[in-house]
Amino acid sequence: MENSKIVIKTENLTKIYGEGEVAVRAINNVDLTIKAGEFTALVGPSGSGKTTLLNMIGGLDAPTSGKVWIDKVDISTLSNNRLIDFRLHNIGFVFQAYNLIPVLTAKENIEFIMLLQKRPKAERQQRVLALLKEVGLSDKKDSRPDALSGGQQQRVAVARALASKPKFILADEPTANLDSKTAGKLLDTMAALNHEEGITFIFSTHDQRVIERAHRVITLVDGAIAKDELIEYPSDHAQPETA
Amino acid sequence: MLLKLAWRNIWRNKRRTLITMASIVFAVILCVLMDALKKGFLDEMKKNMVGFYTGYVQVQQADYWDEKTLDNSFLFQDSLPQLIARNRSVTGITPRVESFTLAASEEYAKGAMIIGIDPLKEEMVTQLSEKIHQGSYLEATDKAVLIGEGLADYLKLGVGDTMVVLGQGYHGVSATAKYPIKGLIKFGTPDLNKGMIYLPLKESQQLFGMDNRLTSFVLQLKDIDKAEIVQTQIAADLSKEYRALHWKTMLPELDSFIDGETRENVVFQIVLYLLIAFGIFGTILMMTLERQREFGILVSVGMQKFRLTAMVILENSMIALFGALMGTLLSVPVVFYFNQFPIHVTGQLAKAYENFNLQPIFYFSLAPEIFYNQGLIVLAVAMVLSLYPIFKIARLQPVAAMRS
Numbered sequence: 001m002e003n004s005k006i007v008i009k010t011e012n013l014t015k016i017y018g019e020g021e022v023a024v025r026a027i028n029n030v031d032l033t034i035k036a037g038e039f040t041a042l043v044g045p046s047g048s049g050k051t052t053l054l055n056m057i058g059g060l061d062a063p064t065s066g067k068v069w070i071d072k073v074d075i076s077t078l079s080n081n082r083l084i085d086f087r088l089h090n091i092g093f094v095f096q097a098y099n100l101i102p103v104l105t106a107k108e109n110i111e112f113i114m115l116l117q118k119r120p121k122a123e124r125q126q127r128v129l130a131l132l133k134e135v136g137l138s139d140k141k142d143s144r145p146d147a148l149s150g151g152q153q154q155r156v157a158v159a160r161a162l163a164s165k166p167k168f169i170l171a172d173e174p175t176a177n178l179d180s181k182t183a184g185k186l187l188d189t190m191a192a193l194n195h196e197e198g199i200t201f202i203f204s205t206h207d208q209r210v211i212e213r214a215h216r217v218i219t220l221v222d223g224a225i226a227k228d229e230l231i232e233y234p235s236d237h238a239q240p241e242t243a
Numbered sequence: 244m245l246l247k248l249a250w251r252n253i254w255r256n257k258r259r260t261l262i263t264m265a266s267i268v269f270a271v272i273l274c275v276l277m278d279a280l281k282k283g284f285l286d287e288m289k290k291n292m293v294g295f296y297t298g299y300v301q302v303q304q305a306d307y308w309d310e311k312t313l314d315n316s317f318l319f320q321d322s323l324p325q326l327i328a329r330n331r332s333v334t335g336i337t338p339r340v341e342s343f344t345l346a347a348s349e350e351y352a353k354g355a356m357i358i359g360i361d362p363l364k365e366e367m368v369t370q371l372s373e374k375i376h377q378g379s380y381l382e383a384t385d386k387a388v389l390i391g392e393g394l395a396d397y398l399k400l401g402v403g404d405t406m407v408v409l410g411q412g413y414h415g416v417s418a419t420a421k422y423p424i425k426g427l428i429k430f431g432t433p434d435l436n437k438g439m440i441y442l443p444l445k446e447s448q449q450l451f452g453m454d455n456r457l458t459s460f461v462l463q464l465k466d467i468d469k470a471e472i473v474q475t476q477i478a479a480d481l482s483k484e485y486r487a488l489h490w491k492t493m494l495p496e497l498d499s500f501i502d503g504e505t506r507e508n509v510v511f512q513i514v515l516y517l518l519i520a521f522g523i524f525g526t527i528l529m530m531t532l533e534r535q536r537e538f539g540i541l542v543s544v545g546m547q548k549f550r551l552t553a554m555v556i557l558e559n560s561m562i563a564l565f566g567a568l569m570g571t572l573l574s575v576p577v578v579f580y581f582n583q584f585p586i587h588v589t590g591q592l593a594k595a596y597e598n599f600n601l602q603p604i605f606y607f608s609l610a611p612e613i614f615y616n617q618g619l620i621v622l623a624v625a626m627v628l629s630l631y632p633i634f635k636i637a638r639l640q641p642v643a644a645m646r647s
Contacts (some may be wrong), residue, residue, distance in 0.1 A: 060543055061642045081547060087546025099540040099645070103251035106244075115244050125552050164545070 004035035007167050007200055008057055013066035015052050026052045029066070030224040034168070037198040039191065041211050044220035050204035051172055053220065058091050058170045059083045068071075071167055088116055092161030092169035096176045098153040100145040101175070106156045107132065107141040113163040131159040135189055151182030158190060168200035175207045187213055245550065250555035252530075259526060260562060262375070266522040266571065267566025271617045274515055275574035278613045281508045283582070283606035285501050291431035291602065292497050293490045295369050296439075298337075298461035299470040301493065302327060302477065305486045307458060310491075313342055313413045316456040317484070324460060326480055332473045335463030337364035340447045340456070344410030344418065346390070348398035356392055357408060357440045359447025368463040371441070377428030378402035385443050387425035393437035395427050402427060408440070414452035420450050431602040466468060512620075520624050524631070527559055531632040538636060539644025548636050555632040563625030567618040575614065581607035 015027040026236045027049045034040060042050045055061035056068055059075045069076045070090055079087055085091075089234050100109045107128050132138045135155040145153050154174060161169045171190070175183035191213050203210050211217055219227040244313060253260050268579050293299055302323070309316040317323075324336045340359030345352055362381040365371050372380040376392055384424035388406060400406055422442070430436045448454055464473055474489035481487060491498040507531035541551055586605040 055642050058543075061640075084542060084545055084547050087543065093543055095645070099536075101248070101537070101541070103248060103255060112244065112542060116547075116550075157629070160544070 003035060006033050007036050007071055008034035008202075009069040010053075010057065011067045011069075013053070013057060013068060014064050015049070015061070016064045021069050026223050027056065029064070030223070030225060032218070032225065034200065034202060036167075036200055037194070038202070038216055039194045039204045039214050040200075040216040040218060041214035042202065042204045042218050042220060043206065043211060044226070046206075048220040049223040050220055052217050052223075054170050054172050054202065054204045058093060059087050082117035088113070088164060090167045092164060092166035094154070094157050094161050094169060094174045096173040098145070098150070098157045098177075098231060100153055100156055100160070102145050105142050106137060106152075106159075107185070108150065109145070110158055110159045110163045113160055115162060127163060131162055134162075134193070135159045149182070151178050151186060154178060154182075154186055155189060158186070158193075162193070162199070168202060171201060171203045171205075173205055173207075174203065175205070175210060180209075183207065183209060245554050246557065249554050249561060252554070253558050253561055255288075259529065263380055263522060263526040263562055264566040264569065265477065267519055267563060267621060268521075268570040270515055270519040271567050271570025271621060272574045274512055274617050274620075275571065275578060275613055276607075277511060277515075278508065278616070279574075279578045279581070279607040279609070280605055281504060282613060283585075283608035283609060285504055286608055286610075287602065287606040288605070289490075289497070289501065291435065292494055295371065295374065295430060296435055297490055297493045298368065299464050299490050300462040300468050300474045300477065300487060302460040302462070302481065302485055302487050303458065305484055306511060308486065308488060311341075311343075311457065311458075313340075313451055313453055313456075316340070316413065316453055316458045319455050319457050323485070327460060327462065327477060329480070330440045330473060330476055332465050332469060332476075333462050334465050335364070335368040337361055337368040337461050337463075338444060338457045339365075339459045339461055340444060340451065341454065341458045342410055342418070342451055344408045344440075346394060346398065347407045348400050348404070353397050353438075355390075355395060355408075355438045355440050357410070357442055357447060357450075357582070359444045359450075361444045364439075368461055369450075374428045374430060375426045376429035379423070380445050381425060381441060382465075383443050385425060386446055388422040388522050389426045389428050389441040390424055391436040391439040392427045392429045393433060394439065395424065397437065398434075400424055406440075408450070408530045410451070413456065414451035416452040418451050422446075430443065431604070433597040433602070491552065515622060516620060519621065520628060523559070523563060523625055524628050526562065527628050530558065531555070531635050535635075535639070535647040538639055539641045539647070542639060543641045543645065548639065552633050552636050555636065556626070556629045559625045559629050559632075560622065563621050564618070567621035570621075571614050571618055574617075578607050578609060578613075581605070582609050 010030055010032045013027055013030040013032070014025065017024045017026055030053060042053060052061065056063050063076060070086070073086070075083060075086060101112065104112060110128045110131055114127065129138070130133045132141050135158055137152060137155055137159070140148060140152060147205050149154065151243055175186060178186060187209055190201055194201050203214065205211065216230070217229045218225055262395050302316040304315045319338065327333055327336055338361055342357055344355060344357050346355040360381070362383055375389070381387065381389055392408065395401060398406065404424050406424055407421045408419065410418040428439065428441070430439065442450070448456065464470060470489040471491070474487045478487040538551060541549060585607065588603040588605065596603040
């Protein structure tokens with residue numbers, strides 16, 4: 001992993017909410033590097049800044065100070081429109097509440113991202129079917145979110161995140177709303193994608209099952225990194241992309 | 244995809260969408276009916292007063308309008324109608340002699356306007372024969388009159404009876420004669436009904452001692468809305484001896500009335516469209532506020548805000564357009580029915596209308612602009628109201644929106 005390509009780098013990243021006496025330092029001078037192919041869990045107590053850090057890495061929230069580089073691009077310098085475009089082509093999101101578009105079917109939800117990317121129809125259709133197969137939902141392609149279980153919706157969300165061929169996927173408490181069995185299956189799917197295809201995942205989580213599968217566990221306390229543990233990759237794991 | 248998304252979004256809350264559409268449908272029907280009624284009523288009034296009486300443009304001797312005496316008449320010369328006819332907007336010209344007289348029966352007398360007409364030419368310009376209610380139309384050689392039904396009632400005369408006229412002719416000569424009544428005319432306007440007498444031109448010239456003289460030429464136009472332009476063009480061609488006037492100069496009270504009524508209609512429509520606007524805005528407000536989270540997600544995953552804005556505008560436009568289209572389509576048969584069968588006001592209300600010199604009949608206009616204007620206005624209202632979601636989307640912060 002030492003020679004792997006760096007996909008995310010933060011430098012003195014700080015986020016302060018409020019001003020004066022009521023100011024809250026949600027993220028405090030965080031320096032972090034994530035390499036391609038990592039399966040990383042951000043853990044910590046509630047209010048430790050996990051989601052805030054994830055949002056800033058994903059360009060959804062602007063830091064008060066410090067920088068975020070995604071694949072050598074300083075995203076804090078991008079205009080709003082370019083940032084939206086940057087997210088579309090580089091970052092996949094999986095949210096706690098699935099956040100699928102309710103009026104679109106599973107297939108359309110996945111295809112939607114590729115439509116925004118203006119990919120050709122044939123490519124879109126081929127990839128949607130492949131992704132649905134990958135997350136085990138080929139038979140649910142025409143179902144709308146309200147006809148899918150929580151686990152199924154979250155698997156569609158994973159497929160949607162993968163559809164844009166992102167550099168990494170940010171998953172904010174993806175198993176929080178799922179029962180134990182469903183969460184296990186979902187994590188198996190994500191772990192397999194990381195293991196076999198080398199897709200980079202960064203989780204914000206409290207879930208012990210996620211932590212058990214992670215190869216790197218970063219513990220945040222009061223907005224700062226308290227612990228950063230690397231766990232050895234299994235021998236059959238896909239080789240991380242090198243710089 | 245944007246269209247598909249917008250279409251599916253508007254049906255996410257069917258009841259709300261249908262209620263909004265229904266409010267637009269009924270408001271559009273109401274607006275179309277009001278507009279058709281107002282326009283129909285005013286058009287009919289204009290037709291009665293202008294079309295059957297003054298005409299849209301007249302050519303007179305230069306001083307006649309300021310002092311309406313037969314002494315200000317002019318000698319008929321072929322060159323004048325030939326000059327007027329050169330204007331391509333003029334489709335017909337009819338000569339007239341007009342003078343105020345006293346009309347009398349054995350027991351009653353009443354002031355009335357005698358109009359000397361060339362029956363054939365008058366028919367081509369004002370279609371006067373269509374207004375004959377009893378009896379028959381004049382011929383050029385007749386020594387008989389057509390009188391308004393109201394005047395006949397007042398004088399207690401009917402077709403075949405004799406009426407006496409007393410007046411002053413050209414250069415103060417006495418103008419007295421008696422004529423059999425050949426027909427009764429029913430005008431829409433009570434004032435005309437009670438005060439008009441038509442006589443063949445030659446006979447009127449003889450009555451007033453003004454051989455071959457006229458008081459005016461009344462012009463028929465291709466497009467009555469261009470009366471002022473045509474009047475200006477003709478006036479420019481005339482010598483100083485003559486003057487061209489358009490109907491707004493000849494009937495300023497009617498012009499003011501139409502203008503006032505049109506403004507009143509605009510105010511009424513503005514109030515109605517404000518009501519529609521609030522109805523649509525209620526839906527837009529709900530659709531915008533309850534979907535902040537969804538908007539946040541769409542922007543997070545990479546949808547540009549301008550696309551999101553376009554989607555919301557499409558949603559609003561679809562609701563507004565469907566409502567306006569349905570309202571317009573449903574209003575067509577209603578307006579058509581009332582156009583064919585105008586509402587006749589009766590009783591005290593009819594008398595009140597007549598007292599104000601208004602015809603107690605509600606006509607409905609079928610002018611196409613009445614229908615398509617409503618669709619355009621509703622669409623414009625929806626576009627203006629779309630500024631709200633545009634503003635909200637422009638200020639949208641994905642993280643805050645997803646937390647909502």
